[in-house]
Amino acid sequence: MMKKTLGRQKVEMVKITNESHLLVTFSKRRAGLFKKASELSTLCGAEVVIVVFSPSKKVYSFGHPSADAVIARFLGHERPETSEIIEAHHNTNMIEHQMYLDQV
Numbered sequence: 001m002m003k004k005t006l007g008r009q010k011v012e013m014v015k016i017t018n019e020s021h022l023l024v025t026f027s028k029r030r031a032g033l034f035k036k037a038s039e040l041s042t043l044c045g046a047e048v049v050i051v052v053f054s055p056s057k058k059v060y061s062f063g064h065p066s067a068d069a070v071i072a073r074f075l076g077h078e079r080p081e082t083s084e085i086i087e088a089h090h091n092t093n094m095i096e097h098q099m100y101l102d103q104v
Helices: 019-044 067-075 084-103
Strands: 048-053 059-064
Touching (some): 019 059
């Protein structure tokens, strides 16, 4: 009996040249990366922060318990020093991330 498909093929790791394919791949990989970080935090109790800059120059972050808390701990601060504008931006990002994760 002959095999119907070629199975999984090795994909060469080169930058994607088609911009729409690049953005779609970035979005999917970012979601997978954030999901893995969430799993690591949940299963192991680790404090995790990930900051990703997209090809379109947008910033995406994931942090547990929060990105600010983990970064402050990394820098050796007892509590994060944020202004009201930064805190409002952070809260907006958290709502966007939660909505995105709910869709996934």
